[in-house]
Amino acid sequence: MRELYEVLGVEKGASSADLKKAYRRLAQQYHPDRNPDDKSAEDNFKEAANAYQILSDDDQRAAYDRYGFDGIRRGGGGGGGGAGFSNVEDIFSAFGDMFGDFFGGRGSARRQARGQDLRIDLSITFAEAVWGTTKEIKVTRNVPCETCTGTGAKAGTQPETCKTCQGKGQVVHAQGFFMVQTTCPQCRGAGKQIKEPCEDCRGRGTKPESSQLTVTVPAGVDDGQSLRLAGKGEGIPNGQPGHLYVVLHVQGDDRFRREAEDVLSEVPISFVKAALGGELEIDVLDDETKGTSTIDIKPGAQPGDVLVRRGQGIPRVDGSGRGDHVIQLKVEIPKKLTTRQEELMRELATELGEGVKAEKRGLFGRKK
Numbered sequence: 609m610r611e612l613y614e615v616l617g618v619e620k621g622a623s624s625a626d627l628k629k630a631y632r633r634l635a636q637q638y639h640p641d642r643n644p645d646d647k648s649a650e651d652n653f654k655e656a657a658n659a660y661q662i663l664s665d666d667d668q669r670a671a672y673d674r675y676g677f678d679g680i681r682r683g684g685g686g687g688g689g690g691a692g693f694s695n696v697e698d699i700f701s702a703f704g705d706m707f708g709d710f711f712g713g714r715g716s717a718r719r720q721a722r723g724q725d726l727r728i729d730l731s732i733t734f735a736e737a738v739w740g741t742t743k744e745i746k747v748t749r750n751v752p753c754e755t756c757t758g759t760g761a762k763a764g765t766q767p768e769t770c771k772t773c774q775g776k777g778q779v780v781h782a783q784g785f786f787m788v789q790t791t792c793p794q795c796r797g798a799g800k801q802i803k804e805p806c807e808d809c810r811g812r813g814t815k816p817e818s819s820q821l822t823v824t825v826p827a828g829v830d831d832g833q834s835l836r837l838a839g840k841g842e843g844i845p846n847g848q849p850g851h852l853y854v855v856l857h858v859q860g861d862d863r864f865r866r867e868a869e870d871v872l873s874e875v876p877i878s879f880v881k882a883a884l885g886g887e888l889e890i891d892v893l894d895d896e897t898k899g900t901s902t903i904d905i906k907p908g909a910q911p912g913d914v915l916v917r918r919g920q921g922i923p924r925v926d927g928s929g930r931g932d933h934v935i936q937l938k939v940e941i942p943k944k945l946t947t948r949q950e951e952l953m954r955e956l957a958t959e960l961g962e963g964v965k966a967e968k969r970g971l972f973g974r975k976k
Contacts, residue, residue: 723842740827758845760813813845869931
């Protein structure tokens, strides 16, 4: 657990103005709006707020200066980075005016609430993953009720200010040296209460709605990746809608095996062509994975040999080119030979000095 002065980056004898200046700097640096989905920044934001909460209070600071964290614990609180604030919403409630000073008035009491995120699964073909596609999806989500314009109150009435929290959505409890803020149990953080609920949404302020959305899948996506459709999640009254995450499930293609942006193809080749060389037609990713190309096989090709077609693999999602297409040769040995083919093979065996099994003949000297 770091010392509180160390957290704020000030000396022990720092003035109140210095403490405030240090906290404002850290709050700006680690503010959630500037570091979305960054858990480390959020933890630093909480740590700085907890440190400032203690050191900005003369009694708590005196107890901390004399006894350290033990002095604060004696007062019934916790200490350090884990005390006081459990989430960023409580911080905005406590220091909202300060945030308003340097975030253009945003979050003066609480950050604007946001609806829940939604997830939907989308299956696409291998070719669609390689070259991109556009899909239509159907989504059912909550949107603000049109009848009550999201207030949840019956037409002609308005929600009333919660008397428990006085409309703040938060209540303060004294615990020793700490002033702990929690969500109001009466209005559940809304700051208002509805006496006569809207008949259409039954006071919820939202109603389920089904809609068709267009999803643009970029070229080069892989199985398990997700696309975010900002603002297409659950809506809430007087707040921002959440996001919709589309999780992609890519169907396989037996002709290609993907490894990041590279793709591998196992191509069968006759032992004759492997020995003598020649041209070979292969399937490629171009033309929606329906294209073909001709490659040159050098004489003496061995099973497992690879040929690399540079820059002919999967397109990178960021548009910085393509991976490689790796061709691995799979030399096939025929299981059955015609009479003429066997004769030629035996002649070759004799020429190479290879000992092979003798011909099988029937009772009357005929080949089986």
